[in-house]
Amino acid sequence: xxxxxxxxxxxxxLALIAVVVVxxxxxxxxxxxxERKVAAILQDRxxxxxxxxxxxxxxxxxxxxxxFKEEIIPNFSNKFLFILGPSLAMLTAMMTGAVVPWGDxxxxxxxDFSLQIADINIGILxxxxxxxxxxxxxxxxxxxxxxKFSLMGGLRAASQIISYELALGIALIALLxxxxxxxxKTMVVxxxxxxxxxxxxxxxxxxxxxxxxxxxxxxxxxxDLAEAESELxxxxxxxxxxxxxxxxxxxxxxxxFISSTIMIxxxxxxxxxxxxxxxxxxxxxxxxxxxxxxxxxLFKVACFLFFFMWVRWTIPRFxxxxxxxxxxxxxIPLSLFNMLVTGAVILFHQYxxxx
Amino acid sequence: xxxxxxxFWFLSLLAVGSAAMVVxxxxxxxxxxxxxxxxxxxxxxxxxxxxxFIAIVNIIVYAGAIMVLFLFVVMLMNLNAESEPQxxxxxxxxxxxxxxxxxxxxxxxxxxxxxxxxxxxxGGGNVGLxxxxxxxxxTDYVFxxxxxxxxxxxAMIGAVVISKKED
Numbered sequence: 001x002x003x004x005x006x007x008x009x010x011x012x013x014l015a016l017i018a019v020v021v022v023x024x025x026x027x028x029x030x031x032x033x034x035e036r037k038v039a040a041i042l043q044d045r046x047x048x049x050x051x052x053x054x055x056x057x058x059x060x061x062x063x064x065x066x067x068f069k070e071e072i073i074p075n076f077s078n079k080f081l082f083i084l085g086p087s088l089a090m091l092t093a094m095m096t097g098a099v100v101p102w103g104d105x106x107x108x109x110x111x112d113f114s115l116q117i118a119d120i121n122i123g124i125l126x127x128x129x130x131x132x133x134x135x136x137x138x139x140x141x142x143x144x145x146x147x148k149f150s151l152m153g154g155l156r157a158a159s160q161i162i163s164y165e166l167a168l169g170i171a172l173i174a175l176l177x178x179x180x181x182x183x184x185k186t187m188v189v190x191x192x193x194x195x196x197x198x199x200x201x202x203x204x205x206x207x208x209x210x211x212x213x214x215x216x217x218x219x220x221x222x223x224d225l226a227e228a229e230s231e232l233x234x235x236x237x238x239x240x241x242x243x244x245x246x247x248x249x250x251x252x253x254x255x256x257f258i259s260s261t262i263m264i265x266x267x268x269x270x271x272x273x274x275x276x277x278x279x280x281x282x283x284x285x286x287x288x289x290x291x292x293x294x295x296x297x298l299f300k301v302a303c304f305l306f307f308f309m310w311v312r313w314t315i316p317r318f319x320x321x322x323x324x325x326x327x328x329x330x331x332i333p334l335s336l337f338n339m340l341v342t343g344a345v346i347l348f349h350q351y352x353x354x355x
Numbered sequence: 356x357x358x359x360x361x362x363f364w365f366l367s368l369l370a371v372g373s374a375a376m377v378v379x380x381x382x383x384x385x386x387x388x389x390x391x392x393x394x395x396x397x398x399x400x401x402x403x404x405x406x407x408f409i410a411i412v413n414i415i416v417y418a419g420a421i422m423v424l425f426l427f428v429v430m431l432m433n434l435n436a437e438s439e440p441q442x443x444x445x446x447x448x449x450x451x452x453x454x455x456x457x458x459x460x461x462x463x464x465x466x467x468x469x470x471x472x473x474x475x476x477x478g479g480g481n482v483g484l485x486x487x488x489x490x491x492x493x494t495d496y497v498f499x500x501x502x503x504x505x506x507x508x509x510a511m512i513g514a515v516v517i518s519k520k521e522d
Contacts, residue, residue: 081384121485125411132419136391139423143384143430151430162423166511182485328518332511 008111016117020097028253029059031305035253038309066246074239078144085141086240086247092134093254099123100261101185103271103293107286115290116185123184124172127262128165131217135161137251138236145239153235156225160216160323164223167331168213171206174335174342175266178202184262188270192277200267205338207267209331214259216327218252221312225320260304264297271297362403370396383429387422394418408485 033048033056040047051057073082103115120126135158142154178199179187191198200207216223227235237248264270271293273280280292318326373392380386394417401410492500 081388120407122407122411125408125415129411129414129419132415132423135419135423136426139426139430140388143426155427155430158423158427162420165420324518328515332515 012111012113013117016113016115017098020102020117021094024094024097024254024257027257027301028250029063031253031257032062032249033059034305035309035312038306039313042310042313063246066243069242071242071244072239074146076146077239078146081140081144082239083244085137085144086237086244086251087137088140089134089137089251090247090254092130092137093251093258095130096127096258096262099126099184100258100265101188101270102297103290105286106290112286115294119183119185122182124176124182124187124266127184128169128172131168132161132165134217134255137248141240141248142236145236147239149233150236150238153227153238156320157219157236160219160223160225160327163324163327164213164216164331167209167327167335168217170332170335170339171203171209171213172266174206174339175199175203175210177339177342177346184265184270188265188272191269192272195275198267198269203267203338203342205334206342207263209335209338210263210266212326212331214263215308215311216323218255218259218308220252220256220308222315222318223323224317225323256305256308257301260301260308261297263304264300268300359403362399366396366399366403369393370400384426387425387429390425391418391422394422405484408488 036058037047037055039045048055048058051061073079098117099120101116101119105115106113138157138161139154142150142157145151176182179190181187181190187199219227227237237245240248273292273296281289284292370393373389373396376389377386377393380389394413398410398413398418401407401413
């Protein structure tokens, strides 16, 4: 029968889902800590150093503080939607991890255990679909607050995300033309062949567009107009307090983590170890290879997360009209150009001058 | 009953129920949210038919783009049951008749159609997978496909041109 999966597969997938969810939560927690440390270093300060050695317990303290804060639901808000908003933001942030290949496979109890939750043949489209749903958390929350400033912040965030999704999609089309597959796993395997087979070599402009759009999709500086406190009090989460506010802030960090992983899978060889892939593969067993793969992926993710933070504390925020101009008048024509050039090069590669 | 059938009935109930709620609910924002649930249920049906590409495109285009625009407009208009003008009896009467006749036409059309030979195989076929779909689109249907993509491209460029004219 079509859906008769055996129990072992269900158990191993559930275990993998639990591990991925917990790991992305922990990484997002420590991303908040890293953000404060990076900001401190860039501004010549010390940063949080009270809780635990070097302040490494700071995220726990922050979480506890958020949990113990008074939970306020405004009287004139729509209670169900008010709670649904941050939950949706968190849900959509966590869902993307399902198609990311975290490693090749491990071998336990005589079974091969794929380190990817679902290798569907529309992998990257699934990511795109979940990202496009991310708007709802912000929009529903901002509307349910029944506050003009929240609504303005939510509308800003939503229009920004919709505008940048277009350029993101077209940049992806060019990449799909090069790779000829939509499965993230296949893309990663393709990029393992040589050191120069990373897709960033073939699609530098596409990567640049994708990177800018990823910043905008995560609502990160310089695109964080949704929470421009000098204009909009706190943005879409003005009315939120306690852990519901925490969910919104946390979802941003999970989004950062997941979008870094996606960018690495698409353009930077995924879990592939640069230069030493074949050497390591020849000398290690399956499990050790998977260990090094995961470590490599996490290292690349750490580099990207640092880049996100570096940009945040270096570049000032755009004005709203500048943001829309960049999205519609520069990025979309640029990504169309990138797509045309990619198509022409692929055709030339296949047929030479005779097409 | 196998898992497929349970899922089918669950998704069907969800789709029909939330579609009914779209019409019934008083708050237009709630209507839109129920419509999104309906789209998700329909996407679930596509997945049951092993048409993953259509399922995800349905979510991206309808739930991810069009419904966001709906939500945008409704949120900005801030419609309320109190401020809504009262509809008169005649309008209600005409609306009921129009809806009922549409229902009659649909039921009649369904009754005429041949349901036994054209039943789609649940989960069996791979027609909906992206490779098959791509081959069909770029060989048998290449002309309509290209025409419609040119239409979309010109719409997108048109949006950029309109926004450039303003300044």
